Amino acid sequence: xxxxxxxxxxxxxxxxxxxxxxxxxxxxxxxxxxxxxxxxxxxxxxxxxxxxxxxxxxxxxxxxxxxxxxxxxxxxxxxxxxxxxxxxxxxxxxxxxxxxxxxxxxxxxxxxxxxxxxxxxxxxxxxxxxxxxxxxxxxxxxxxxxxxxxxxxxxxxxxxxxxxxxxxxxxxxxxxxxxxxxxxxxxxxxxxxxxxxxxxxxxxxxxxxxxxxxxxxxxxxxxxxxxxxxxxxxxxxxxxxxxxxxxxxxxxxxxxxxxxxxxxxxxxxxxxx
Numbered sequence: 001x002x003x004x005x006x007x008x009x010x011x012x013x014x015x016x017x018x019x020x021x022x023x024x025x026x027x028x029x030x031x032x033x034x035x036x037x038x039x040x041x042x043x044x045x046x047x048x049x050x051x052x053x054x055x056x057x058x059x060x061x062x063x064x065x066x067x068x069x070x071x072x073x074x075x076x077x078x079x080x081x082x083x084x085x086x087x088x089x090x091x092x093x094x095x096x097x098x099x100x101x102x103x104x105x106x107x108x109x110x111x112x113x114x115x116x117x118x119x120x121x122x123x124x125x126x127x128x129x130x131x132x133x134x135x136x137x138x139x140x141x142x143x144x145x146x147x148x149x150x151x152x153x154x155x156x157x158x159x160x161x162x163x164x165x166x167x168x169x170x171x172x173x174x175x176x177x178x179x180x181x182x183x184x185x186x187x188x189x190x191x192x193x194x195x196x197x198x199x200x201x202x203x204x205x206x207x208x209x210x211x212x213x214x215x216x217x218x219x220x221x222x223x224x225x226x227x228x229x230x231x232x233x234x235x236x237x238x239x240x241x242x243x244x245x246x247x248x249x250x251x252x253x254x255x256x257x258x259x260x261x262x263x264x265x266x267x268x269x270x271x272x273x
Contacts, residue, residue, distance in 0.1 A: 006241035083117035109148030182208030
């Protein structure tokens with residue numbers, strides 16, 4: 001493992017995905033990712049639930065939950081986070097989608113996850129114009145998460161100031177922010193200023209890089225200034241893990257090793273400068 005740095009990998013990023021599919025549940029190889037992650041120094045797999053392979057996802061069954069727990073234990077990993085990409089393709093404002101989140105949280109509770117990641121994009125895009133519509137549904141989900149000891153982490157297109165306003169409106173202690181470096185730079189935000197403004201509201205960090213065409217690219221080759229990002233994270237005393245939601249490259253394993261090395265360098269540089 002990596003000393004004081006905890007690294008996570010979004011499920012499916014240690015294997016090649018089907019053409020045109022970035023975020024996916026690797027139904028034919030999901031078990032292998034746990035041993036691969038352990039061998040290269042990743043601390044946890046950030047589990048995902050998404051539409052395309054929802055039925056095959058073991059998280060929905062008791063036997064699947066048991067298998068995940070065994071794989072985590074046997075490979076010396078931890079269970080940290082679960083991301084619900086289902087809301088990207090289904091509007092969170094629909095009652096059945098809110099219930100899907102509550103049901104998924106119960107499965108996460110059985111696994112013992114700490115963070116529940118909610119990406120509010122595409123079908124569930126949360127903006128300053130519709131923010132008020134999301135407050136009550138989010139409170140329902142957050143209260144269900146609180147009963148399971150889980151922190152709900154929101155990822156949105158909102159500016160840092162708007163995101164703070166949203167968190168204040170929800171006003172629950174277990175609702176925080178995801179900070180995704182690639183997505184934030186693609187939305188045009190100043191990452192270092194954003195991070196310092198959000199401060200302790202940041203409970204989870206996704207590491208990725210993007211170019212001017214909004215494409216995921218190898219870390220350090222896109223628009224993200226990782227040096228300034230890690231100085232800012234150091235300034236707010238962020239001591240949580242870093243989850244890679246990066247491009248796989250031609251060789252997902254070597255890409256993951258490179259990513260961990262790069263983050264280790266920038267984190268150490270920020271701490272010792």
